[in-house]
Amino acid sequence: MAILRLHDNGQIKESYFKEGLSLLKILHDQNVTISAPCGGNGSCGKCKVKLRNIGLVSSCTYYPNSNIEVVLPNQRESQILTHQYLHSLHLKPEQNLLTKVTDMSIGLGIDIGTTSVVFYWVNLITGELIKSIGVSNPQTKYGADVISRIYYCNNEENISTLQKAILNAINQQIDKFVTQENRSINDIVKVSISANTTMLHLLTGVNPSSIALVPFKAVFTDEKQLTVDELDIKANANAPICLLPSLSAYIGADIIAGLASLNPPEAIKKYLFIDIGTNGEMAIVTNNKIFCCAAAAGPAFEGANIHCGMGAFDGAIAVFNDDGYKTISDDKPIGICGSGLLDAVAYMLKKGIIGADGELNENFMVATKQASGNNEEVVITPQDVREVQLAKSAIFTGIKILMQEAGLDCHDLDAVYLAGGFGNYMNPKSAVTIGLLPEEIENKIITVGNTSGTGAMLHVLSDQFMTHAKTIIHKAELVELANHPEFEMEFAMNTYF
Incomplete structure (x- = not known):
């Protein structure tokens, strides 16, 4: 030793x-x-x-x-999106639980994202949001995206490691809440959890390997109702632990919950819903059908596979333009996160530093060694530009094929809802400049925050939310991009800026 x-x-x-x-x-x-x-x-x-x-x-x-x-370097705070769309579905609290609901009764909605976990504490009498907090998903140390975590599970023992990591994170936040708010574990009488399909498998200790293998099937997609003993989450002994339903291996409960949580105005009949993350899930909603697909964008916009890439932590360059850069919390720069990367590539295009083919002859300096917080240059490399090309092409191609399957074009859309952290913080003009999003939809974009978390919170309040979620699933039609005859050609063409 x-x-x-x-x-x-x-x-x-x-x-x-x-x-x-x-x-x-x-x-x-x-x-x-x-x-x-x-x-x-x-x-x-x-x-x-x-x-x-x-x-x-x-x-x-x-x-x-x-x-x-x-x-070890000093720990830095991450900027995790917790806010919700103001025009979400409104449901009144229900009181049909095994445990009698009192003034002290709390419901807990949890959104387990690939990179972060967000908690929503709700008063079950008034429906009031007591507190929300976001923390990093501890599983990220075993892999940045779902595929790397699935590969990590090739060793059966590692499934338990990943499950324990997320359960420990959940229980730590529960302990903190009851201590800070002078509450009891017994006050938590209902827990609802939304997540992508892989995260739900890992939460329950189910091997997710089939999700990454042809024909890409999940072990389960239906809703699950578990007990605190079955899942080892700290709550009232009679509290149900509800896992919201998914549609498929790559259209998870996070997307279904997000769609079910929206309450668009009457004037909005047809809209695109998109979470621009690693999996690039999206849906086009029409009167009778919902067309869904997942575009494997990869983790570039999460900061992975990028030379100086990082998550949305203090010191990350989040904005880049003619005036220079801006970092999260105004700290000295130590890297660049997704929104900053998008801006920087758009800037290089506008200035002619790169052309339509994305060729970059030398590293592009974003922040000098002298200006940085870690005595290292923050640069964008030719390989970084290539990663952005692949990611943006996946999203753009997904949108194009989904529109085609729905029989629509961009002018037919009444709105475009962008969900999730990256969609909330990115500059739409930069997204259009690099060809991540079609130019025609720029003025239709509405950011809707953490709709997956909103869905979990709404289900905590009322089981009626499950009816909305199941309606979404019933109307949904899955479009498999990999099997689409035009995907490969479209993807190759759309890698050009």
């Missing part, structure tokens, strides 16, 4: 570790969160840590065989 000496926010901790393990595994075993977007396979370079007397090493490929000292 060797000694790990850990320098963390001014504190020094010592522990033993077994030789033969990667440093990433050693740190994870010590509950130290180190980002590993590629799942620890050595391809992303994001898991670097500083070793005393050695310098920076990639923790997933470094196997220490003697005592080591690791210096």
Whole structure:
């Protein structure tokens, strides 16, 4: 056994570790969160840590065989979207639970995203939102996107690791809430959870491998109602734990809940709903049908696979234009997040630094070494531009084929609802400039916040919400992009800016 000496926010901790393990595994075993977007396979370079007397090493490929000292960077706050669309569906609280509802009764709605987890605490008498809070999904240290986490589950033992990680995160927030609000665990009499299909499998300890294998089928998509003992979530012993239903392996409960939570004005008859994330889920809603698809955009807009990419944390460049850059919390820049990346690529296009083919001859400087917060340049590389091309083409092609299947064009749409964190913070003009979104829809865009979380909260208030969700599923028609005869040609053409 060797000694790990850990320098963390001014504190020094010592522990033993077994030789033969990667440093990433050693740190994870010590509950130290180190980002590993590629799942620890050595391809992303994001898991670097500083070793005393050695310098920076990639923790997933470094196997220490003697005592080591690791210096961790100070923790940074992440900016997680919790707000909701003002014109969401309105449902009155119901009181048909096994536990008698009193003035102290609380419902908890949870949205488990791939990168973040958001909690909504609701008064079940008044329907009032007591508190909302977002935290990072601890599973990100095992992989940035659903595919890398599914591959991580090739080892059966790792399924339990991922399940424990998310359950611990949920229970930690429950403990914090009851302590801060002077409440009891017994006050929590209903829990509703919305998430994408993979996250729901991992939450319940179900192997999600079939989701990534042809024909891409989920083990379950129906709603589930579990007990606190079955899922080990801290709540009243009689509290139902409700998992909202999904449509398919890649159209999850987060999208169904999002669609069901919207309450568009009468004038809006046909609209596009889109969550521009790793999976690029989208739907076109008409009077009689809902056409759905998932465009595998990859994690570029989440900061993964980008040389200086990062999530929406303090110090991330979130805006870039003629006036320079702006970071989250106005900290010195240490990287660039999705919205900043979008702006920077749009800027390069407008200035002629790159052309329609995306060719970039040398790294584009976003922030100098002297101006940065970590003494490293923030740059965009030629490979970064390529990652953006692939991501934006997936989304644009998905929209185009979905419109075709619905028999519509952009002029027929009354509105375009953008859900999720990236959709909320990105500049629509930049999205149109690079060809992520069609130019014709720019003036129809409405950001709707965390609709998945809104759906979970609405279901906490009333079981009527499940009726709305099932209506969405009944009207939904899944469009498989990979099987569409025009997909490959369209995708290749749309990689051009």
